Amino acid sequence: MGIYERKEREKNERRALILDMARRLILERGVDSVSMQELANACELSKGALYLYFDNKEALLAEIFHEAASAFIGYVHERIRPEDTGLQAIHRLWSSYLELFGQSSDVIVLFGVKNALAPEYPWKAEADSGDAIPETAAMLGLIADILAKGVADGSLDPAVVPDRVAHSIMMIAGGIVENIARLPVHMRNHTLILEEMKTTFEIVLRGIASRTCDPGLLNLSGE
């Protein structure tokens, strides 16, 4: 109790501060145009100091991605219930996405940073199982499981091939995020964008739902 803990805490706080600043700058200017120098300035630190906390730029970005991805997966996991049908689960997935986005825009960073780390994803992931980005694999698996369940319980269209459709969903979600990430910061987090995302996700819901499903699950309106 005392000095050591305080120092440790302060160190973690500084780390967190750097990550936070990096997130902010990435959100503002895009991954590619954030330099270590800018980040250092924003943190009121020297460039060298950043390397006390992170081995290199890639490691820093990786951490940002891992945090965001874990948070997202955790968030989704919490919201999906065992008794959900597949369609309900997908519905909750999209809702979570929208909620999280509305709250913190963190999901924006999520895939945007990933593309700076593993541009070949999601195709290469199939080739080698030793995946450098476990979160995306986890995510893909989660979605594929949900889809399989939905096909089994009849809430999703029998034509849905879980693995393939999971890929499509990841791509769509990622694509949106990249589009948003490129927006200047003052245009983000706007009702307009939320509407856009909702529209897109509803198309997907309808595109994979079975004919006999509960129509209430095809809307994402926050009623």
Add this chain to the structure above:
Amino acid sequence: MGIYERKEREKNERRALILDMARRLILERGVDSVSMQELANACELSKGALYLYFDNKEALLAEIFHEAASAFIGYVHERIRPEDTGLQAIHRLWSSYLELFGQSSDVIVLFGVKNALAPEYPWKAEADSGDAIPETAAMLGLIADILAKGVADGSLDPAVVPDRVAHSIMMIAGGIVENIARLPVHMRNHTLILEEMKTTFEIVLRGIASRTCDPGLLNLSGE
């Protein structure tokens, strides 16, 4: 009469050569990793000469985008018939996309380059009507028109709001293309990717089609 024209023609040919080379390099290596030096080498020209034909790198990329976008829009326009229902028209849109991709991968360049140019798209377009990228607006209009028609003729779901869904479609199409554009060239143009795109587009078709539509139009299989 003659000398001037010849010079003019030669100049245009040179421009076209540069653009062609740029396209090729971008397809091979991705937009970001093509330098003016590499382009100049590939053209067997000096770096300085490129600046005789284009004000700067951005202008060059813009032209590539404009050409590709126009070609794509033209291609789609040719294939859509006045007597098509809205759903048929969307079906042809996706088919065109897949065909073009199978043929030349040019659509890859299309949106990939755009994002280096106008990252704020597609949202900013709505804000100011003086659009720097008319082709995207044209494209958006084309799709919106098709959608409106489809709603009117009953082939599309009445819940479809043409403008909004047009945006979604653009984003989805663009997102896929970006994912593909990042792939190393040896992984592109593969059956796997075509399947992926088909899967995604079929989800969209089903997501916007009306209940009573011709089920044959929900498949993109090259029957």
Add this chain to the structure above:
Amino acid sequence: MGIYERKEREKNERRALILDMARRLILERGVDSVSMQELANACELSKGALYLYFDNKEALLAEIFHEAASAFIGYVHERIRPEDTGLQAIHRLWSSYLELFGQSSDVIVLFGVKNALAPEYPWKAEADSGDAIPETAAMLGLIADILAKGVADGSLDPAVVPDRVAHSIMMIAGGIVENIARLPVHMRNHTLILEEMKTTFEIVLRGIASRTCDPGLLNLSGE
């Protein structure tokens, strides 16, 4: 005839200037403490300009080494005659070394730079024949041949094992050069050093000569 040639010549001159400046700086400060920035300043060029002439620092150093080594080997080759006994040839080798050093100090650069390029030499050379530094291999071969001849013609001690002794000679010659290269420039090229080198080389001559050799060949005094 004219513009092209002149430009070509000027370009080569600039290259030569850079190499010359690099040599000078290396001689003054030692290989390790010459930075591309310093070199650029000395040449009154920008850092970037250096990279127009050389791919990277290593390539630049390699060229310096290759030039010096070739010059040295050529110089030695010219002076050794077919009718020389082995001992005479070694004598000429050392004389050449001293002469070249007295003239231009280039030999200083020779091995000094080599060590920045291929620190594992001369041992690794034996392992893989695909040698990155052909000049050193050539040099080694030349010396070994001379030694073998000397053993055969009775001018060298029969205990001399050509390959092994060739290595020793290279090491000794290289060691001296490194010691000299580290000297501040104002102490170099001094009679003192020449005497030192002469003493060392004479020890070697006596160490490998046969008992029955011409005693006149054991002195390097410039009589």
Add this chain to the structure above:
Amino acid sequence: MGIYERKEREKNERRALILDMARRLILERGVDSVSMQELANACELSKGALYLYFDNKEALLAEIFHEAASAFIGYVHERIRPEDTGLQAIHRLWSSYLELFGQSSDVIVLFGVKNALAPEYPWKAEADSGDAIPETAAMLGLIADILAKGVADGSLDPAVVPDRVAHSIMMIAGGIVENIARLPVHMRNHTLILEEMKTTFEIVLRGIASRTCDPGLLNLSGE
């Protein structure tokens, strides 16, 4: 009574530990590539703590050199007997060198570190008598004395000028050590290198021995 002494002792122990670790790291990776950070880690100390024991990196290296040099000189001194002829003494010098190298490679550190410290050696020593590196002067004196004795007792060639030849011997010994120090650790301490060193030293022995000397002293084979 004791606290002060204990502290003092502990301080010295810590110093010794640091020096030991430094030696080990230098042997493994070469002088230039050992950073203060690495050293601190290896000692399980903070970087700052190193500066409590040594003014700066150079001072630390200097101490390593001083210790190694003293040890070497002591080792040689112990082995040379008053009744030895000059040639016998030189023979013992080389044998000691080979033995020490075979045992611990410490001699590697010896001159390798020196060159990071006093690159101007051995020439500067002559210029100003206030020598920053007393051990090298001691060494030089020792060798010169041996040589003088050898000339006097007829075991060495009368042409040997003690001071000058002492320099040559230092340079040769140093040059070999530098070549070895640059080798990756897994190539060091190998029979091949021992052979190489033996060959070189034998050349020197033969180069300075008198015609009438005991031929048995011209071999360093471990008979």
Add this chain to the structure above:
DNA sequence: AATGAATGAGGTTTCATTCAT
């Protein structure tokens, strides 16, 4: 019209050293 040499600001990373605690 074309060249291509040159620039200059930018990028990431390393490291000896200092200093408040």
Add this chain to the structure above:
DNA sequence: AATGAATGAAACCTCATTCAT
């Protein structure tokens, strides 16, 4: 006595753009 966070200068390299010829 010891820490370890922080610095700041230095390293190598890249690239869009300009400009005299």
